Amino acid sequence: MDKYTKCSFPLFIFIGLLLFVSCEVDTSLDFPGPRPLPSGEQTVNGWIYNTMQINYLWNDEIPELEQIDETIDPEVFFMSLLSDKDGKGSPYSYIESTLTTKSNNLTTTHGINYTPVSFGGISVYYHINYVTPDSPAGDAGLIHGEWITHYNDIEINRNNYLDFDAYNGNMTLSLAQFIDGDLTHTRDVEIEAAIEMDVNPIHLDTVYTIEDKKVAYLVYNRFLSGPFDHNDHTYDNQLRSISSDFAAHNLDELILDLRYNPGGLVSCAQLLATLLAPKDKMGEVLCRLRSNKMLNEEYIYRLNESLIGNGTNLDMKRVYIITSSSTASSSEIIINGLRPHGVEVILVGGQTAGKNVASTEFTDDNFPWALNPIISTIENADGFGDYADGFIPDFNFGRDYEFLYRGEAKDLGDTEEYILSSVLQIINTGSLSGTRSRTMDNANLQILPHQQKGLHGAIVQ
Numbered sequence: 001m002d003k004y005t006k007c008s009f010p011l012f013i014f015i016g017l018l019l020f021v022s023c024e025v026d027t028s029l030d031f032p033g034p035r036p037l038p039s040g041e042q043t044v045n046g047w048i049y050n051t052m053q054i055n056y057l058w059n060d061e062i063p064e065l066e067q068i069d070e071t072i073d074p075e076v077f078f079m080s081l082l083s084d085k086d087g088k089g090s091p092y093s094y095i096e097s098t099l100t101t102k103s104n105n106l107t108t109t110h111g112i113n114y115t116p117v118s119f120g121g122i123s124v125y126y127h128i129n130y131v132t133p134d135s136p137a138g139d140a141g142l143i144h145g146e147w148i149t150h151y152n153d154i155e156i157n158r159n160n161y162l163d164f165d166a167y168n169g170n171m172t173l174s175l176a177q178f179i180d181g182d183l184t185h186t187r188d189v190e191i192e193a194a195i196e197m198d199v200n201p202i203h204l205d206t207v208y209t210i211e212d213k214k215v216a217y218l219v220y221n222r223f224l225s226g227p228f229d230h231n232d233h234t235y236d237n238q239l240r241s242i243s244s245d246f247a248a249h250n251l252d253e254l255i256l257d258l259r260y261n262p263g264g265l266v267s268c269a270q271l272l273a274t275l276l277a278p279k280d281k282m283g284e285v286l287c288r289l290r291s292n293k294m295l296n297e298e299y300i301y302r303l304n305e306s307l308i309g310n311g312t313n314l315d316m317k318r319v320y321i322i323t324s325s326s327t328a329s330s331s332e333i334i335i336n337g338l339r340p341h342g343v344e345v346i347l348v349g350g351q352t353a354g355k356n357v358a359s360t361e362f363t364d365d366n367f368p369w370a371l372n373p374i375i376s377t378i379e380n381a382d383g384f385g386d387y388a389d390g391f392i393p394d395f396n397f398g399r400d401y402e403f404l405y406r407g408e409a410k411d412l413g414d415t416e417e418y419i420l421s422s423v424l425q426i427i428n429t430g431s432l433s434g435t436r437s438r439t440m441d442n443a444n445l446q447i448l449p450h451q452q453k454g455l456h457g458a459i460v461q
Contacts, residue, residue, distance in 0.1 A: 044367050045070045045077045048095075051362045056093070056373045058083035059292050074369055086374055090449075092357060093373040105227040108168055110194045111135020112142065113221070113260065115326075116161045120444035124161040125149055125176070125183065129260050130221065130412055132199050136192040142175070144417065145409030147183060150174035162450055168194035177409050198227040201235060201264075204257075204413045205242045211428050213252040217420070218242065219412050220256065220272070223264030223330040236271055240311030243275040247312035253427050254314065256334070257322040257412065259349055259419070263329030266358065270301045273334055277303050278342050279315040285381040286337040289358050292375075299376065303341070318344040320423050323393055325447075328353035333378065335391055340381040347393035348423050354390035395422070395432055 049070075053059055061083040068080055078095040086093050111132035116124050126148035131137045150156065151164060151171050173189045201222035208215045226232025246254070254276070266287070273286050282305040289299040305313070321335060332352055339345050356378050362371040379385030397419070410417035415424060425432055 044074045044369065045072075047364055047367055048074060048078055048369070048371060049081070051371055052078075052081050052373055054295070055292075055360075055362065055375050056081070056083075057292050057357065057375055057377065058085055059294060061085075074367075078371065088354075092355070093359065095372065096370050098363065098368045098370050105224060106196050106198055108194050108196045109135065109199065110168075110171075110191055111137040111197070111199075112148075114148065116156075116448040116450055118158065118444075118446045118448060120446075122157045122159075124156045124158055124448060126156065126161075126164070128409075130203055130219070132197070133203075135197060136195060140189050140191050142173075142189065142191075143409055143411040145177070145411075146186075147176045147178075148173050149176050149183070149185065158448070161448060165450065200227075200238075201261075202238055202242070205245070206413060207246065207249045207251070208415060208424070210415075210424055213427065214249045215424065215427060216246045216249070216251050216254040217413065218254070218256050220258060221260050223261070223266075223268035223272075225265055225268055230265060230267070236268065237309075239268075239271060239275065240309050243308075243311040243314055247314055251314065251316075253318065253320065254316055255320045255322065255420070255423050257420075258327045258331040258334070259322045259324040260326050261328075261331045262326055262353070263331055263355065266301055266330060266333065269330040269333045269337070270304065271307050273337055274303045274305070274307050274313070275311055276314055276316050276319060276334075276343070277338060278317065279313050281341040282313075284341055287333050287381075288379050288383075289376040290379070316343060318346065320346045320348060320427070322349045322419055322423065323347050323352050323391065324350040325353055325390070329355040329358075332356065332387065332391065336378075336380045336384065336387060340384075346395075346426070347391060348395040348426065349393050349397055349419055351392050351396070352387075352390040354388045356385050356387050395426060397422075 049062075049065060049068075053062055056062065062081050068077070070077065072080075075095055078093075079091070082091050082093055109132070112126075112135075113129045113131070114126040115129060117127050118124050128142055128144055128146045128148065130144050131142045148156070151167070151173050153172070153174075154160070154163075156164070170193050171191050173191055174185060175187050175189060176183045176185050178184070201220060201224050203219040203221050205216070205218045208217065225236045226234035256276075266289075270286055274282070277284075282303050284303050286301045286303050289301075291297040291299075319338065323331075323335075327350075332355065335345055335347065335352070357374045358376045358378055359372050359374050362373070363369075377385055413420070415421055422432055
């Protein structure tokens with residue numbers, strides 16, 4: 001399978017603070033640069049230094065070894081090498097212990113993907129983004145758009161809002177919705193204890209008949225090939241099967257919902273783009289990944305017909321993509337990569353994250369650490385890669401639109417769900433009504449950082 005050219009290891013798009021992916025690299029090669037330091041933690045740090053000096057995108061900004069305390073903890077040492085250009089607020093590059101990371105995508109979870117939000121003051125509320133089917137939360141009937149205000153009678157605030165991630169027992173949730181502009185308690189729900197499960201990134205696929213048009217809808221929440229590692233293609237094969245199901249409906253339009261997709265494997269983006277792109281564009285460049293000036297290497301991913309397998313190329317000339325500030329990296333490759341090939345990409349929702357760099361993982365059997373540095377920039381077939389500020393939607397719902405709409409909670413896939421219904425209106429009329437298209441804002445709104453369980457370290461080798 002010809003996934004890319006001039007590359008000796010798989011490359012993954014880095015997805016930001018919430019999602020990380022990895023691959024194995026042979027670090028036994030005789031890389032140039034300083035030799036590893038002689039013993040103990042210094043050997044670990046010497047390996048880190050050598051690897052970063054050769055592969056890090058901003059390797060010309062790494063301090064001289066003599067300026068660094070090579071005896072410090074490897075995590076601290078790694079962070080001391082990073083450029084100010086790495087990340088937005090927090091670095092994209094990261095290091096993790098291989099003693100604690102999991103080797104698959106199975107995670108212990110209640111099945112709630114959420115975002116903690118403050119509207120000013122100390123109180124924090126969890127916006128439910130989506131609920132995993134057949135999970136404890138799914139069985140309890142939680143849906144997209146509801147808000148969690150308490151769990152087990154604990155009032156959530158800025159001091160304790162991260163504790164929810166670590167809680168795995170049975171619990172009672174207090175749920176609310178915005179009614180006439182006020183967050184109003186609606187019900188209490190009992191949730192069974194968290195279970196270990198595979199959180200499939202292909203959340204929903206369906207086809208609607210809207211005004212005699214066949215409209216496909218796909219909710220895709222991460223670019224992962226399968227539940228175990230990048231050699232597992234369970235999810236890729238599911239995408240192929242979905243493409244054939246869509247093709248059987250003779251589609252008029254397709255909606256790709258990436259509002260909660262922070263990225264993942266470039267190879268999965270390559271597959272999805274190949275399934276969507278015009279048939280006569282097979283073989284064309286989807287994206288180029290460019291290394292640092294010392295390596296001076298280019299990694300090319302193409303629209304590759306051989307990837308389709310038992311799937312079907314949908315030959316789309318237009319795709320509607322639902323976006324938000326969580327739409328990042330591999331999701332943005334789809335947006336940026338399809339546009340040079342005659343696909344009208346119409347964005348609806350919020351401005352994307354703007355992660356236009358890629359990372360990969362480096363390991364060594366001698367050390368219990370995995371390095372995940374940024375190693376390249378990303379650009380499309382036209383050479384465009386200057387989207388660090390993100391892509392602004394054609395139909396812009398404002399800053400983090402999904403939290404600013406004060407409407408009734410509707411699950412993803414419900415044609416009355418606010419954003420999906422808006423896209424369907426655009427498809428039917430070419431525009432939005434004034435009440436839908438206006439930019440909504442709330443100066444007090446703040447989305448708080450957190451690391452959703454099941455995202456960090458979901459795929460390691």
